[in-house]
Amino acid sequence: MFRVNSRLLLQCPCRTAVISGSPKYPDIHGTVSFFKACNGSLVVAEIFNLPSENGVFAMHIHNGNTCNGNADDPFFYAGSHLNLKNEKHPFHTGDLPALFSNGGYAWTAVYTDHFQPSEVCGFPVVIHANPDDYHTQPSGNSGEKIACGIIK
Numbered sequence: 001m002f003r004v005n006s007r008l009l010l011q012c013p014c015r016t017a018v019i020s021g022s023p024k025y026p027d028i029h030g031t032v033s034f035f036k037a038c039n040g041s042l043v044v045a046e047i048f049n050l051p052s053e054n055g056v057f058a059m060h061i062h063n064g065n066t067c068n069g070n071a072d073d074p075f076f077y078a079g080s081h082l083n084l085k086n087e088k089h090p091f092h093t094g095d096l097p098a099l100f101s102n103g104g105y106a107w108t109a110v111y112t113d114h115f116q117p118s119e120v121c122g123f124p125v126v127i128h129a130n131p132d133d134y135h136t137q138p139s140g141n142s143g144e145k146i147a148c149g150i151i152k
C-alpha cells in the first residue's frame with residue numbers, strides 16, 4: 001500500500017489497459033492504469049503520439065469486450081459508454097476527464113468514485129479524436145475513436 005495524500009491510499013492489485021492506435025493512427029500507444037483507492041479508483045493515463053490536429057481528446061471506458069471494429073469504425077465493437085448505474089452522460093461509469101496533449105504526449109490522473117478497478121476489468125478504454133463536451137447525449141460528441149485498449 002502507498003499513501004499519496006489524505007484521500008489516496010493505493011492498493012494493488014491494479015489493472016492496466018495497454019493502448020494502441022487505430023490503423024489510421026498506428027503510432028499512438030500508452031497505458032491507462034487503475035489503482036484501488038478509498039471509495040473508488042485512481043486512474044493514471046500516459047499516452048504517446050497523439051495526433052497534432054487537436055489538443056484535447058475524450059477518454060472513456062466503453063461497454064464492449066473487444067477493440068475490434070469494421071471499415072467505418074475501427075473500434076466499433078468497443079460499444080458505447082460503460083453505464084453500470086443507468087446514468088446520463090457525463091455521469092456514466094466510464095466517463096473520464098479528457099487527455100490534454102503536450103506535443104503529442106499526455107499524462108493525466110483522476111480520482112473517481114465511479115467504479116472500483118475490479119468493476120471495469122475486461123472493458124475497453126477508448127480515446128477519441130475530439131474533446132468531450134460533457135453535455136451532448138449519449139457520448140459527448142467526441143468523434144472518431146482513435147485508440148483503444150482492454151483493461152486487464
Ligand SMILES: [Cu+2]
Binds near residue numbers: 128142
Ligand atoms: Cu468513448
